[in-house]
Amino acid sequence: MTAVLVAHAGKNGGTRGIAEVIAGELRECGLSVDLRPAGEVCEVRPYKAVVVGSALYYRRWRPEAVRLLQEHTEALRERPVWLFHSGPCGPAAQPARVSLPARVALLAAAIDAERTATFGGRLDPATTRGFGRLLAVGRRAGDFRDWDRIRAWARDVGQGVRAHAEL
Numbered sequence: 001m002t003a004v005l006v007a008h009a010g011k012n013g014g015t016r017g018i019a020e021v022i023a024g025e026l027r028e029c030g031l032s033v034d035l036r037p038a039g040e041v042c043e044v045r046p047y048k049a050v051v052v053g054s055a056l057y058y059r060r061w062r063p064e065a066v067r068l069l070q071e072h073t074e075a076l077r078e079r080p081v082w083l084f085h086s087g088p089c090g091p092a093a094q095p096a097r098v099s100l101p102a103r104v105a106l107l108a109a110a111i112d113a114e115r116t117a118t119f120g121g122r123l124d125p126a127t128t129r130g131f132g133r134l135l136a137v138g139r140r141a142g143d144f145r146d147w148d149r150i151r152a153w154a155r156d157v158g159q160g161v162r163a164h165a166e167l
């Protein structure tokens with residue numbers, strides 16, 4: 001069966017939740033999926049395709065997701081790669097499209113990754129501290145992950161993976 005890696009990086013579980021739903025949809029497409037925290041990925045060569053997702057913190061990707069792209073650039077270039085990031089919260093979260101941080105954009109170009117999807121994030125005052133808590137107690141607290149959009153994106157990825165596998 002075609003194997004796909006879904007790697008995720010975040011701090012408070014919101015991005016992992018998105019990755020879980022993506023993995024579920026890919027399995028529905030008949031693919032075999034490994035769902036892993038980005039920091040625990042040692043090898044990408046066993047996979048026919050890779051999905052990497054990170055939470056956005058201060059306009060940056062989580063370091064473990066950046067490291068994954070950096071340490072496996074060559075192997076990733078040889079297989080289809082889809083990227084997503086999750087962050088925007090508040091009333092403007094849904095239409096928001098966030099550009100890749102510069103360093104990640106360079107890696108995405110080197111890998112020839114598909115265009116990045118931006119998904120709304122989740123800000124929970126109970127799990128955030130410091131500046132995050134300030135954001136969370138303001139107008140941006142809540143769960144802005146759009147599951148229909150996430151599932152639709154994952155189904156597109158699934159079709160893309162299958163098309164590649166048939167080549």
Ligand SMILES: Cc1cc2nc3c(=O)[nH]c(=O)nc-3n(C[C@H](O)[C@H](O)[C@H](O)COP(=O)(O)O)c2cc1C
Nearest residue numbers: 010011012013014015055058059087088121122132
């Ligand atoms: C301190 C802090 C900084 C953040 N910075 C950004 C940011 O620069 N851009 C953005 O879109 N979202 C930002 N967010 C929102 C997070 O990306 C969002 O809460 C996301 O869902 C967190 O994912 P996680 O639960 O996987 O850690 C920030 C959140 C916190 C708490």
